[in-house]
Each structure stands twice: as C-alpha cells, then as structure tokens.
Amino acid sequence: MDQPEDVASPPVARLATTLLATSLLGRLPQAMSALALVRIVIDGGGGYAFAGALTGGYVVASTVGTPLLGRVIDVTGRSRAVLLASGVVSTAALLGLALLVTAAPPAAFLLALVAGFAFPPLEPTLRSLWPRIMAPGAQLARAFGADAAAQEVLFILGPLLAVAAAALLGATGGVQVMAVAGLIGTVLFCTHRLLRDRVATSEGREAHPSALRTRAVRTLIVAQVAAGLPIGVLTISAARLAAIAGESALNGWALAVNAGGALTGALLIARFPPRIAPERALRILLVLLALLYLPTAAFGLTPAVWLAGASLAGLCLPPLLTQVFAITATTPQASLTEANGWVISAFSVGIGVGTALAGVLAGSVLAIIGASVVALLGAMYASPSRLGARPPMPG
Structure with missing residues (x-):
C-alpha cells in the first residue's frame, strides 16, 4: 500500500x-x-x-x-x-x-x-x-469505524x-x-x-475557504442535528420510564444499554464496512436510527423489553457516524479540520436540542415520535446528490 x-x-x-x-x-x-x-x-x-x-x-x-x-x-x-x-x-x-x-x-x-x-x-x-x-x-473505513467505537468507550x-x-x-x-x-x-x-x-x-490563507461554503458539509450539519435529536430525547425518556416503573436505577441502565448497543454497532461497522458508497449508506442508516428509537415511546412495555429496545436503538449511531466521517474526509484538505469541527458540533447541538425539548415535553411519546420524524426528514434531505463531492461555492 x-x-x-x-x-x-x-x-x-x-x-x-x-x-x-x-x-x-x-x-x-x-x-x-x-x-x-x-x-x-x-x-x-x-x-x-x-x-x-x-x-x-x-x-x-x-x-x-x-x-x-x-x-x-x-x-x-x-x-x-x-x-x-x-x-x-x-x-x-x-x-x-x-x-x-x-x-x-x-x-x-x-x-x-x-x-x-x-x-x-x-x-x-x-x-x-x-x-x-x-x-x-476499506482501510480508511475501518479506521473511521474504530474511531467511532473508541468514542463510545x-x-x-x-x-x-x-x-x-x-x-x-x-x-x-x-x-x-x-x-x-x-x-x-x-x-x-x-x-x-x-x-x-x-x-x-x-x-x-486565501486558498482556505470556509468549509461552510461546501454543500456536502452544510448537508452533513443538517443530518447531524437530525441524528442527535433522538439521542438527546432518550436522556429524558429514560428518566420518565424510571419514574413510571418506580425504579430510579432504570434511568442509568437505559443509558448504559443504549451505549452498549452503540458500542456493538461500532465494532460491527469496523469489522464489516458497508459495500455501498457512504453518501447512500448515510441516508439508509439515518432512517434506521429514526425507526429504531420509536419503540422507546412504548412506555407500557415491561422494563426489560423497553431496555432491549433502547439497546437496539443505539446500534445504528456509530455506523452512521462512520459514514459522516468518510464523507467529511472528501472535503478539500484546506478546510478539512474546520469541516470536521462543524459536523461534530452539529451532532452536539442536536443532542442538546433533543434533551431540552424532551424536558419541556416531560419525555412524552410526542417527544420521541417528533424526534424520529425530524430524523427521517433529515434523512430525506441528505440525498446522495447533496452529499457528493463538490467544489466550494464562489464568494
């Protein structure tokens, strides 16, 4: 090599x-x-x-x-x-x-x-x-997958x-x-x-246009905010589950099993990178992430079943982030560090907004469904054509 x-x-x-x-x-x-x-x-x-x-x-x-x-x-x-x-x-x-x-x-x-x-x-x-x-x-994809796994740890x-x-x-x-x-x-x-x-x-210096002038980076920012919403909502919905069940420890267990599911997803993506382009894989994974968080709206389930759902909900996050890393890597080297900074921060914003809104809605079913719907809309927006490698916009 x-x-x-x-x-x-x-x-x-x-x-x-x-x-x-x-x-x-x-x-x-x-x-x-x-x-x-x-x-x-x-x-x-x-x-x-x-x-x-x-x-x-x-x-x-x-x-x-x-x-x-x-x-x-x-x-x-x-x-x-x-x-x-x-x-x-x-x-x-x-x-x-x-x-x-x-x-x-x-x-x-x-x-x-x-x-x-x-x-x-x-x-x-x-x-x-x-x-x-x-x-x-494959080697670069495995590096991004290992990076996502280490982040979960x-x-x-x-x-x-x-x-x-x-x-x-x-x-x-x-x-x-x-x-x-x-x-x-x-x-x-x-x-x-x-x-x-x-x-x-x-x-x-003149040859370092802002990463925000690249269409793919702007699209990834939208997708990352959308992906972060369900993750942020889980913090509050887990607390609601614990209150309904009368077991305060369930809050911590919910977050732990969700992180465990994410770690499993990270290990799988590092071992078995997707065979399709990251621009196409990202949309599929974001749709799956949105759908897998929907079962956590079923507070009537027994705690064990709900926790199993929380674990499955975490599976798609690291594979999704791996595709985000791979697409971001196509940004021109002159603005690559900034581009990574924007997509990382966008995900944090999504988590923060999700937590805040779920707090206002007391972690209700509406909060979970709403976050999943927004994540689905984000997947629709993040089309392969928007994520394709494009030169920075003039100006």
Whole structure:
C-alpha cells in the first residue's frame, strides 16, 4: 500500500493506535464534564439550576469553539500550536473554576465558558489525519469505524471515571483530575510529527475557504442535528420510564444499554464496512436510527423489553457516524479540520436540542415520535446528490 512519505514509519497500525489513544485521553474532560461539573456545584451547596447552567455553558461554548479553532488550524497550518495553546487555556480555566465555583459562582460560570470555547479541537484534528494515514477504501473505513467505537468507550468510561475521581478526591479533585488528564492527553497527541506546524503564506490563507461554503458539509450539519435529536430525547425518556416503573436505577441502565448497543454497532461497522458508497449508506442508516428509537415511546412495555429496545436503538449511531466521517474526509484538505469541527458540533447541538425539548415535553411519546420524524426528514434531505463531492461555492 502506498503511504505518504511522512507516515511511512512507524507502522500504520501503531501510529493510528497512538493518535487515537492520546486523543481519547485529551478528550476526557468532554466525557467527564456532565457529572463532574454537576457534582462540584451540588457538593458545594449550590442548586441544580446553577449546575445545569454551568454544564450547559461549558458544552455550548465547546460547540461554538470547536469549528472556529479548527478554522484557525486550517488557515494558519499551526495545528500543534493551536492545540497546545487552547489546551493550556482550557485547563487553566477548569482549574480556576474548581476553586471559585463556591466562592464566586459568576466567575466560575465565565470560566466554564472559556474552558469550553478553548477546548482543543482534538477530535476534528484526528479525523483530518485519517485520510493522510490510511489507504482509501476499506482501510480508511475501518479506521473511521474504530474511531467511532473508541468514542463510545470514552463516553461509557467518562462518567464512571468522574464518579471514581469525585469519590477518591472529592468533587473539586474530580474536576482537577479531569482538567489535568485532558492537558496531558493533548500534549501527548501533539508530540507526533504529523502535528508539526507549518507556516501559511498569505496566498495560502486565501486558498482556505470556509468549509461552510461546501454543500456536502452544510448537508452533513443538517443530518447531524437530525441524528442527535433522538439521542438527546432518550436522556429524558429514560428518566420518565424510571419514574413510571418506580425504579430510579432504570434511568442509568437505559443509558448504559443504549451505549452498549452503540458500542456493538461500532465494532460491527469496523469489522464489516458497508459495500455501498457512504453518501447512500448515510441516508439508509439515518432512517434506521429514526425507526429504531420509536419503540422507546412504548412506555407500557415491561422494563426489560423497553431496555432491549433502547439497546437496539443505539446500534445504528456509530455506523452512521462512520459514514459522516468518510464523507467529511472528501472535503478539500484546506478546510478539512474546520469541516470536521462543524459536523461534530452539529451532532452536539442536536443532542442538546433533543434533551431540552424532551424536558419541556416531560419525555412524552410526542417527544420521541417528533424526534424520529425530524430524523427521517433529515434523512430525506441528505440525498446522495447533496452529499457528493463538490467544489466550494464562489464568494
């Protein structure tokens, strides 16, 4: 297999494993933040309203910052410098938040915004590297599948690590561990020579149009928001199931089995990549995802059957994300990091909107059906013709 000269050695498998492992360590704050930030507020005597605002502010700021920092990397060519600088700022803000959350809540909230916005764009940077490392076709598809599987593992382990860190070191120590672990992972990720900086010329800057000018990227943003809605709704519908059954533990079990189903889907897509084009596979998988979430609207089922449905609902998410990664990889290299940032953030927006709307509707049947319908509409919009490789629009 032909390889770019700069990645001919060490072996591809070891290179990919190193990049993936270090990026996951660097992204631990994202996986731990929901529980860790809520815990530090509640344990400090604060209320759930402030806990939600602090956590939500961190997530929303990260959603905004990720594509913008990716844009900076594309334009300047300084991936290592941007990642390290943003990692230091985000870590410092989290450490300051941990110290001020009780003494100065407004300052802690501002620091949460800074920490989220400055969170290093490790995920889009990694996705922009896969096409440089892997051969097109099955090898690249398996890399995206392994990436999706590792992401599921991260979001299963993240909450568990947050609980363990808080139990051992207290809520403040838990946030501090989260912050330091993220910085260590970012530094280790940046040690690889693929992340070396290159200085862009003025001509190079003009040659970096925004990824948003590419039709396929805009289409993927719509599809990702639509895909995120049912996932966000599940958080609230699982809580409603637990309340109906009178078993609070069912809430956690529902999310766990859904994540387990997603991990199964990730392993399957890594082992058996689809034989059809990603542009066609994406629409099929988004339709299946929408349909598989519909059984979770049947609250009259026994908890065991409902949980089985929640597990099946998770199956299609990683295969869907794998197609998203593959299509995004066709974006011109000059805006690839930004493109990955937008599609990642769009998915987070979908989850957030789904959770918020389901909260307003108390996780009702209407919320679940509505999210699935929107996901189906997103699948209809994400036609292969819209997702085909197209040059950036002029202007």
